[in-house]
Amino acid sequence: MEPTSLASGRSTSLPQPQIHPVTTSDGTEIKLTRYAMGTKGPVVLAPGYGNAARAFALPTVPLSYAQFLGEHGYDVWLLDYRASPDLPSSFTQFTVDDIAMRDWPAAIAHVRAETGADTVQAMGHCVGGLSLFMAIGGGLEGLRSATFSALAGHPIPTTGNKLRAGVRLATVFRKLGIGGLNTDYRGSLPDRAVDAVMRVLPFKHVHDSTVGRRIYFIYGDVFDHSRIDEATMSESVPSFFGNGNITFFEHISLMIRKGRAVDAQGRDAYLANTDRYRLPITFMTGEHNRMFVPRGIELTHEHLRAANGPELYTRHLF
Numbered sequence: 001m002e003p004t005s006l007a008s009g010r011s012t013s014l015p016q017p018q019i020h021p022v023t024t025s026d027g028t029e030i031k032l033t034r035y036a037m038g039t040k041g042p043v044v045l046a047p048g049y050g051n052a053a054r055a056f057a058l059p060t061v062p063l064s065y066a067q068f069l070g071e072h073g074y075d076v077w078l079l080d081y082r083a084s085p086d087l088p089s090s091f092t093q094f095t096v097d098d099i100a101m102r103d104w105p106a107a108i109a110h111v112r113a114e115t116g117a118d119t120v121q122a123m124g125h126c127v128g129g130l131s132l133f134m135a136i137g138g139g140l141e142g143l144r145s146a147t148f149s150a151l152a153g154h155p156i157p158t159t160g161n162k163l164r165a166g167v168r169l170a171t172v173f174r175k176l177g178i179g180g181l182n183t184d185y186r187g188s189l190p191d192r193a194v195d196a197v198m199r200v201l202p203f204k205h206v207h208d209s210t211v212g213r214r215i216y217f218i219y220g221d222v223f224d225h226s227r228i229d230e231a232t233m234s235e236s237v238p239s240f241f242g243n244g245n246i247t248f249f250e251h252i253s254l255m256i257r258k259g260r261a262v263d264a265q266g267r268d269a270y271l272a273n274t275d276r277y278r279l280p281i282t283f284m285t286g287e288h289n290r291m292f293v294p295r296g297i298e299l300t301h302e303h304l305r306a307a308n309g310p311e312l313y314t315r316h317l318f
Contacts, residue, residue, distance in 0.1 A: 037070030085242020137270030
């Protein structure tokens with residue numbers, strides 16, 4: 001693709017990515033992918049749970065988020081934390097605490113060391129945002145500002161996911177010996193059974209494919225496929241979803257039941273440390289989000305404003 005101006009509505013192509021393996025405090029290898037494009041300083045982007053960070057740099061869309069930020073002068077770093085399907089660690093057991101207290105600090109420290117920047121900016125989507133929020137409350141250093149997309153300190157889900165958490169479905173799966181759930185469809189008896197059930201349920205907005213139905217079964221309403229072109233749905237989406245481990249699902253279910261970010265033992269280890277959130281923070285979510293409802297972002301926004309005043313915090317509902 002030829003480089004073109006922003007005014008034309010077309011994008012310039014991304015530069016060659018630079019891959020940075022990073023080892024966390026417990027020896028887990030995560031990954032940062034750098035697109036060195038601008039001089040405004042580094043920004044680290046983290047996707048939702050069970051997603052690869054390359055979701056921010058899809059080749060099947062006219063203008064990816066990574067391209068957009070690069071064209072506006074940023075040095076873009078994509079964070080594949082331990083839940084990424086592009087990493088072997090996605091098939092291990094871990095909690096959201098591990099992502100928050102091990103992966104985020106290692107990633108931010110690496111970016112600062114590589115770029116020489118005193119501080120960096122970060123954006124987390126869904127569990128990428130929840131874990132970033134927890135990391136800040138846990139004492140994350142070197143962050144200049146943060147943006148939270150869809151989820152921050154209060155995971156308030158829609159009814160379906162609230163019911164899953166309420167009946168402790170993840171714990172039931174663990175007791176049945178199920179260590180994880182994968183979006184790949186391999187044609188096994190359990191795969192065919194899930195697909196048969198999903199076909200007859202009245203979820204008309206679910207993408208009509210085996211992987212689309214499994215994504216909905218495991219994660220819920222994570223996207224509206226009517227807003228996504230077919231090339232992206234068929235070529236890109238299946239590959240950047242992957243495995244989810246039961247330990248993670250038990251932890252996120254605990255947070256859903258409590259209505260706030262807590263550690264895996266249920267302790268208020270993050271939100272209580274309101275002084276650590278005294279930095280510029282932006283919250284954003286979609287009005288029709290069917291995964292985590294906008295009230296969650298609103299609650300976190302209100303919580304920090306009450307503790308630290310309104311000056312540092314903004315909220316956008318799209």
